Amino acid sequence: MLDYEALKEAMGDLEEDVVLEIMNKVMEDGGEQAGQAMKACQEGMNIVGERFATQEYFVSDLIFSGELMNEAMDIIRPALLKSTGESMGKMILCTVEGDLHDIGKNIVKAMLEASGFSVIDLGIDVKPSDIVRTAKEEGITIIGLSGVLTLAIDAMKATVEAFKDAGMRQDVKIIIGGAPVNQAVCDVVGADSWAVNPADTIKMCREWSHAA
Template sequence: MTGEDIYLNALKEALLEMDYDKMKKAAEEAMAAGIDPLKAVTEALSAAMVIIGEKFQSGEYYLPELIVAGDVMKEGMKIIGPYMRGKNKEPGKKFVIAAVEGDNHDIGKNIVGTLLSARGFEVVDLGVDVPARRIVDAVKEQRPVILGLSALLTVTMPKMGEVIQALKEAGLRNSLKVIIGGTSVTPEFARKIGADHSSTDAAEGVEKCVQWASPGKGR
């Protein structure tokens, strides 16, 4: 195991154990040691959240555990975030993201926004519990190449479909890609509501967005 692996594993374990103090210590030590903040987020924190999401899906964890895990991750991101020096924003790489109406969970959304900003995207974050009409208005105003919709709970997932339908009615659907994210989203659900892609892994979702925004790749 390399020195880098030791720091990344410490971050991952702190999140899996949902330990605030361990997270603060692991994040501070990783940044002091010069660990790449992008790696810290994608290979440690995001990877741990995937495992936690799987436990939620299997019924081993419930919503309270997800909320605690999200808060512990935020503790780490407060320390790691300032080290993530974003690239200069590149023309044509605008991304609008929102947690749909009824959903107040923002950790996955925030991770995606942070990672995309570091990859040169201009990120417009509409926040949580965002009605379809406000999302459509933002698409009209901002003209993004990609729209990201987030929903942690299965009861709020249908709101994603309402947003896509509203985009169609406004004549905006064909002007952008739509990616949906959350612990319960599936490719089948994405196809059903007319989204272009679904992801339960922030790092994978970010790579798909980068692919879409690259000239000649995936648009």
């Protein structure tokens, strides 16, 4: 049985041994709780963020937390990625301009791929014009924008505007995600939807793909 709070706290405290031990236990138990374990780690990363904001942690701790999160995800990845065998078409995913965070994006990418999407990952710090150009060249209608910095909200909005300026806004569905995203942010950005976990992301993108 997963001790959700213990995992969340261990991640927040950056206790590598404890985090990895719990993740290994999740897999030994059959992997059913991998999704919950991922959520606990994500909440633990929020604790890291809070401690960084109050100067209890430093940039080196942020860097270490990123490495620990990746290590933890590597252990449970096989349980998270249950391939559906379906083909859902292509979509674009990237972290928006000015933002270099990609741990969440990479998790979402892996889970979208397991769900049948062929994901064109444009990487981090991606300019609106590059996203619009790729969508045009590849004929892509689903766009996922990731960002965890507050300034990512401006970059997401600029990306939506770039699609409008190119006369393509009606042709694409845009979903945004990342820690600061909620309905109010979605309204400001002018995106079609938002999500802060891979399950909701996949559900929305699959609906759009089926409707296309």
